[in-house]
Amino acid sequence: MAVYTDIGFEELQGLLAGYEIGTPLTFKGIAEGVENSNFYLQTDRGAFIVTLYEKRVRTDDLPFFLGLMEHLAERGISCPLPVRARNGAQSFTLKDRSGAILTFLNGVSLRKPEAAHCAAAGRALAELHRAGSGFALRRPNALGPDGWRELANATHARADAVERNLGGLIGEALADLTKNWPRDLPGGVIHADLFPDNVLFMQENVSGLIDFYFACDDMYAYDLAVTLNSWCFEPDGAYNITKSKALIAAYQSGRPLTAEEQAALPLLMRGAALRFLLTRLYDWLNPDPNALVRPKDPRDYAKRLRFHLKVKQASEYGL
Amino acid sequence: MAVYTDIGFEELQGLLAGYEIGTPLTFKGIAEGVENSNFYLQTDRGAFIVTLYEKRVRTDDLPFFLGLMEHLAERGISCPLPVRARNGAQSFTLKDRSGAILTFLNGVSLRKPEAAHCAAAGRALAELHRAGSGFALRRPNALGPDGWRELANATHARADAVERNLGGLIGEALADLTKNWPRDLPGGVIHADLFPDNVLFMQENVSGLIDFYFACDDMYAYDLAVTLNSWCFEPDGAYNITKSKALIAAYQSGRPLTAEEQAALPLLMRGAALRFLLTRLYDWLNPDPNALVRPKDPRDYAKRLRFHLKVKQASEYGL
Numbered sequence: 001m002a003v004y005t006d007i008g009f010e011e012l013q014g015l016l017a018g019y020e021i022g023t024p025l026t027f028k029g030i031a032e033g034v035e036n037s038n039f040y041l042q043t044d045r046g047a048f049i050v051t052l053y054e055k056r057v058r059t060d061d062l063p064f065f066l067g068l069m070e071h072l073a074e075r076g077i078s079c080p081l082p083v084r085a086r087n088g089a090q091s092f093t094l095k096d097r098s099g100a101i102l103t104f105l106n107g108v109s110l111r112k113p114e115a116a117h118c119a120a121a122g123r124a125l126a127e128l129h130r131a132g133s134g135f136a137l138r139r140p141n142a143l144g145p146d147g148w149r150e151l152a153n154a155t156h157a158r159a160d161a162v163e164r165n166l167g168g169l170i171g172e173a174l175a176d177l178t179k180n181w182p183r184d185l186p187g188g189v190i191h192a193d194l195f196p197d198n199v200l201f202m203q204e205n206v207s208g209l210i211d212f213y214f215a216c217d218d219m220y221a222y223d224l225a226v227t228l229n230s231w232c233f234e235p236d237g238a239y240n241i242t243k244s245k246a247l248i249a250a251y252q253s254g255r256p257l258t259a260e261e262q263a264a265l266p267l268l269m270r271g272a273a274l275r276f277l278l279t280r281l282y283d284w285l286n287p288d289p290n291a292l293v294r295p296k297d298p299r300d301y302a303k304r305l306r307f308h309l310k311v312k313q314a315s316e317y318g319l
Numbered sequence: 320m321a322v323y324t325d326i327g328f329e330e331l332q333g334l335l336a337g338y339e340i341g342t343p344l345t346f347k348g349i350a351e352g353v354e355n356s357n358f359y360l361q362t363d364r365g366a367f368i369v370t371l372y373e374k375r376v377r378t379d380d381l382p383f384f385l386g387l388m389e390h391l392a393e394r395g396i397s398c399p400l401p402v403r404a405r406n407g408a409q410s411f412t413l414k415d416r417s418g419a420i421l422t423f424l425n426g427v428s429l430r431k432p433e434a435a436h437c438a439a440a441g442r443a444l445a446e447l448h449r450a451g452s453g454f455a456l457r458r459p460n461a462l463g464p465d466g467w468r469e470l471a472n473a474t475h476a477r478a479d480a481v482e483r484n485l486g487g488l489i490g491e492a493l494a495d496l497t498k499n500w501p502r503d504l505p506g507g508v509i510h511a512d513l514f515p516d517n518v519l520f521m522q523e524n525v526s527g528l529i530d531f532y533f534a535c536d537d538m539y540a541y542d543l544a545v546t547l548n549s550w551c552f553e554p555d556g557a558y559n560i561t562k563s564k565a566l567i568a569a570y571q572s573g574r575p576l577t578a579e580e581q582a583a584l585p586l587l588m589r590g591a592a593l594r595f596l597l598t599r600l601y602d603w604l605n606p607d608p609n610a611l612v613r614p615k616d617p618r619d620y621a622k623r624l625r626f627h628l629k630v631k632q633a634s635e636y637g638l
Contacts, residue, residue, distance in 0.1 A: 003350050008430035025425040025521065028359065031322050031348030040347065040359065042425070106344040106361070111327035202344070292611055 105208030107200025126254025132189030245318030426519025445573025451508030564637030
C-alpha cells in the first residue's frame with residue numbers, strides 16, 4: 001500500500017499546530033479517490049480526512065471546491081466540511097502541494113447498489129442541486145462539449161486499437177451532441193461525478209456525499225444523466241429500468257424536471273456517456289507510470305453510449 | 320491510492336455474517352504494511368483491521384502469527400488481537416487469499432523518534448520477550464545465517480552495481496558471522512522487525528506493537544540488535560549513542576542481558592544489519608512490477624554494517 005505523497009507524523013504535528021482540532025490518536029494513509037493523497041486522522045475531538053491535492057486538482061480551483069462543501073454543509077447536505085485553520089485559511093501548503101483538512105463521514109460506498117439505494121442517491125442529488133443555489137463562486141465545466149472535442153482529437157488516432165470503430169462512434173456522437181447540446185436548461189452547481197463510490201450509505205440511507213473535485217456549473221439534468229449512467233447499468237451492460245425509475249422518481253420528488261429537461265434526457269445521457277468514455281479512453285491510452293491504480297476500461301462507456309444511441313424517447317429511461 | 324486486492328462492501332458484509340462484531344460504519348483500504356492488503360473497519364462495536372495476506376505471508380504460518388498475537392494480548396501486550404469468527408476460526412479465505420480480522424489500535428508511528436521514544440520501544444521489547452514465553456508454537460527464523468547465504472548468493476552477481484565493493488562487504492561479513500554466530504544465547508519468540516513503523520505511540524508512551532509477520536524463534540539479543548539498528552541511526556548515518564543507551568537501559572530494566580549476550584552484541588548488530596541489507600538488496604534487484612511501494616535503498620544498511628565492523632566492544636553501543 002502506498003500514497004502518492006506521504007506525510008510523516010512529525011509533519012502532521014507541525015500542520016496541526018495551526019488548527020484547533022485536538023490531539024492526534026490515529027493517522028493513516030487511505031485508499032480514497034484516484035489521484036490525491038488522503039489520510040485518515042482521528043483526534044480526541046473527532047475524525048478527519050487530510051488531503052494533499054496531486055496534479056489533477058488545480059490549486060486555483062480549491063476555493064470553489066472547498067467553499068462549495070462549506071456552503072452545502074451549512075445547508076444541511078452531509079458532505080465533508082473543510083476545517084478552517086486558526087488563521088481562517090481553508091487550505092494549506094505541504095510538500096509543494098495544496099491540502100485541506102475535512103471532516104470525516106461515516107458510511108460505506110456500495111459496489112452493487114439496489115433500487116432503494118438508487119432512489120436514495122437520486123433524492124440526495126436533488127437536495128444537492130437545491131442546496132447549491134446561492135453559492136457565490138462559478139466554475140465552468142471543463143468536461144463539456146469543448147472539452148470532449150479536445151479529448152476526441154487527442155485519442156482519435158489510437159481509438160480503434162482499443163475497440164473496433166471506437167473512433168467512428170466518438171466522432172458521430174460528438175457531431176450530434178455539439179449540434180444539439182442544450183444551452184437553456186435549468187442549471188447551477190452540479191456534482192458531475194456522483195458515482196456509487198462517492199455516495200456513502202448507512203443501511204439504505206445516504207450518510208454522505210464525497211469527492212466534489214469535478215463539481216462545476218452546468219445543467220442539473222446533465223448531473224442526473226451522469227448519475228443514471230453510473231448507477232443503473234448492470235455489470236453485464238444491461239440498463240436496469242427499475243433502478244432508473246426509482247432514481248428519477250426520487251430526484252423529481254426533490255426537484256421536478258421541466259418538460260424541456262425531460263425531452264432532453266436521451267441527449268444528456270449520450271453526453272454523459274461520451275464524457276466518461278473520453279476521459280477513460282485518454283487515461284487508458286496515456287497511462288501515468290506513477291499511478292497507483294489501473295486506468296478503467298473505456299469500453300464500458302462505449303457500450304453505454306451505444307445503448308443510448310438506440311433510445312428514441314425519454315420514457316425508455318423510466319421517466 | 321490502491322490496495323493489492325480490493326474488498327467490496329458487499330463482500331465485507333458476507334464476511335461479517337460469520338462474526339459477531341457489529342454493523343459496519345466505515346470501511347476503507349489503508350496504507351499499512353508493505354505487502355498485504357489492509358482495510359480499516361469501524362463498526363458500532365469498535366474498530367478493526369481486515370487483512371488479506373498477499374504472497375509474502377504463507378498461510379501455513381498464520382496459526383503461528385495469529386496465535387502469537389492472541390497469546391501476547393492475553394498477557395497484557397498491546398498488540399492486534401485476532402477476532403475469532405462465530406465458528407472459532409482465526410482466519411478466513413476470500414478472493415483466494417487468507418485473511419484475518421484484528422482489533423485496531425490507536426496511536427501513531429514516528430519518523431523521528433527521540434531518546435524517550437527509544438527507551439519506550441526498548442521497554443516494550445523486553446515485555447514482549449517475557450510475555451512470549453510459554454507460547455506453544457515454534458517458527459524457525461527463515462532470515463538467519465542460512466537465509467542470508469541464500470540471499471547473498473542470489474544477489475552476488477549484481478551487488479557491486481548497486482554500490483562499489485558491496486559484494487565483497489557482504490561476503491566478508493557473512494563468512495565472519497557464519498563462523499562466529501552464537502547458538503546458545505537465551506531465546507524464544509522474537510518480533511524480528513520492530514522498526515519505528517511497527518510501534519504506535521500516544522505521546523511518549525507505547526500504545527501498541529504491530530506487524531508480527533516476521534515473528535519467529537530466535538535469540539532475544541538479536542531482536543534487540545534489530546531494534547537498535549532501526550531506531551538509533553540518524554538520517555545522516557551517525558549512530559546516536561544517547562538513543563542507544565536509553566533503549567538498552569530500558570530493555571534491561573525489563574530483561575537484564577546476560578554477560579554472554581552483552582559480549583555478543585557487536586556480532587549481533589552486524590548480523591541484524593546484514594539481514595536487512597540482504598533483503599533490501601534482493602528486493603532492489605528484483606522489483607515486483609505489481610508493488611505499490613518502491614523498494615527501500617539497501618545502501619542505508621550497508622553503511623550501518625560498515626559502522627558495526629569498526630566497533631571493537633559492546634560498550635561502544637552504550638551498554
